[in-house]
Amino acid sequence: MFDKVLVANRGEIAVRVMAACEELGCETVAVYSDADRNGGHVDYADEAYNVGPPPASESYLDQEELIDVAERTGADAIHPGYGFLAENADFARRVEETPDVTWIGPPSDAMETLGEKTKARTVMQDAGVPVVPGTTEPVDDADEVRALGEEFGYPIAIKAEGGGGGRGMKIVRSEAEVDDALESARREGEAYFGNDSVYVEKYLEAPKHIEVQVLADRHGSVRHLGERDCSLQRRHQKVIEEAPSPALDADLRDEIGEAARQGVREAGYTNAGTVEFLVENGEFYFMEVNTRIQVEHTVSEEVTGIDIVRWQLRVAAGEALSFAQDDVEIDGHAIEYRINAENPAADFAPTPGQLTTYRPPTSIGIRLDHAVAQGDEIGGDYDSMIGKLIVRGDDREHCLERSKRALEHFAVDGVHTTIPFHRLMLDDETFVSGDHTTKYLDRELEADA
Ligand SMILES: Nc1ncc2cc(-c3cccc4ccccc34)c(N3CC[C@@H](N)C3)nc2n1
Numbered sequence: 001m002f003d004k005v006l007v008a009n010r011g012e013i014a015v016r017v018m019a020a021c022e023e024l025g026c027e028t029v030a031v032y033s034d035a036d037r038n039g040g041h042v043d044y045a046d047e048a049y050n051v052g053p054p055p056a057s058e059s060y061l062d063q064e065e066l067i068d069v070a071e072r073t074g075a076d077a078i079h080p081g082y083g084f085l086a087e088n089a090d091f092a093r094r095v096e097e098t099p100d101v102t103w104i105g106p107p108s109d110a111m112e113t114l115g116e117k118t119k120a121r122t123v124m125q126d127a128g129v130p131v132v133p134g135t136t137e138p139v140d141d142a143d144e145v146r147a148l149g150e151e152f153g154y155p156i157a158i159k160a161e162g163g164g165g166g167r168g169m170k171i172v173r174s175e176a177e178v179d180d181a182l183e184s185a186r187r188e189g190e191a192y193f194g195n196d197s198v199y200v201e202k203y204l205e206a207p208k209h210i211e212v213q214v215l216a217d218r219h220g221s222v223r224h225l226g227e228r229d230c231s232l233q234r235r236h237q238k239v240i241e242e243a244p245s246p247a248l249d250a251d252l253r254d255e256i257g258e259a260a261r262q263g264v265r266e267a268g269y270t271n272a273g274t275v276e277f278l279v280e281n282g283e284f285y286f287m288e289v290n291t292r293i294q295v296e297h298t299v300s301e302e303v304t305g306i307d308i309v310r311w312q313l314r315v316a317a318g319e320a321l322s323f324a325q326d327d328v329e330i331d332g333h334a335i336e337y338r339i340n341a342e343n344p345a346a347d348f349a350p351t352p353g354q355l356t357t358y359r360p361p362t363s364i365g366i367r368l369d370h371a372v373a374q375g376d377e378i379g380g381d382y383d384s385m386i387g388k389l390i391v392r393g394d395d396r397e398h399c400l401e402r403s404k405r406a407l408e409h410f411a412v413d414g415v416h417t418t419i420p421f422h423r424l425m426l427d428d429e430t431f432v433s434g435d436h437t438t439k440y441l442d443r444e445l446e447a448d449a
């Protein structure tokens, strides 16, 4: 096991990773920008180093600086968290090539392959995993896209190759829209990912967004830890995630889990990852792979009892997974509510400010992953996350009931938060029934558009 781990991140995920490190006896090194000098993750670490001014590009994304801090402190591993450099194959490769510093994540070439959406689709198709009908090569021109529109029938989605999270995705409902949509998908792909290649898929109107957590070691063992339902999204921002999904029965759960395992095995993947699917009319289709630990990994931990971040560290240190697939059991229900400094009444616009009151709920069934305290500033330099409220119960109904109590007793003043929105959802019959799809929160948006 590593002696000292550098966590190249901030906020709640930095604390989460350091917690796992401590339990394994590793020392922890935090990095922080000028804006995070008093950040909770700085306090939490055994040692902390300033890596630059507030802009992420000059601090949390400064690869040179991060590797230099690792070498100076004698850290023998780097954990990237999520966001920032977590899915940057170049950084992973640089760490792999740095002597005596281990990358805690998938091999850089597996990240590269699965990060290219069309390559990921090819790998999954070859592994026998159903993929959303579409191309496994980038498309060249509008004529080709129109031919695909005829083949699949409209609507179709034009997606940026390097994309994800809905960025660089254009929905095309008729032949007349193809030219403009192709142009803007290319432009967004270039702007956000420096890659203007795009591909085409049949657009599923109102699917569930189901993702499967996988863990793979370096000795050939691949396990899935069940699924998460991430269908409640607002403009591609996840708001509430839960495990297990109310939309899957036991058979579909096993099928989708085995498909995820098979696809990840074929890709030569190791460490933690998530395989995203779209589910509609009892059919599931591969969409993309996330080669990192995710914000919502918590709900999988709560229903399986498996500490995913701890296994990330142990797998990176060469250990073998100590459990078989049959040992993975889904017990109870867990729901994660993202507590962000945003105003739901202003379309979740970020509202930085000071937490003049911060009194989270407590007691049975409540987990709070955060790095803030009363009086802290929530700045505007990074994401607007205050923390994550994770509630677990014996079943979904119990979980919703307990969530009511938890959210009622979550007092925050000084910034707008998503708490009032979460309270509303607990009285929303579509959400309470579990019938909500990815369209649910955007429906009026489409109507306005
Ligand atoms: N072929 C096809 N059909 C339906 C889709 C539906 C989604 C989707 C998934 C989850 C929430 C959404 C909200 C608005 C619009 C789309 C979604 C989707 N994406 C892509 C990025 C991911 N975060 C969401 N891709 C789709 N692709």
Ligand SMILES: [Ca+2]
Binding pocket: 095, 096, 097, 098, 099, 100, 101, 102, 103
């Ligand atoms: Ca190395």
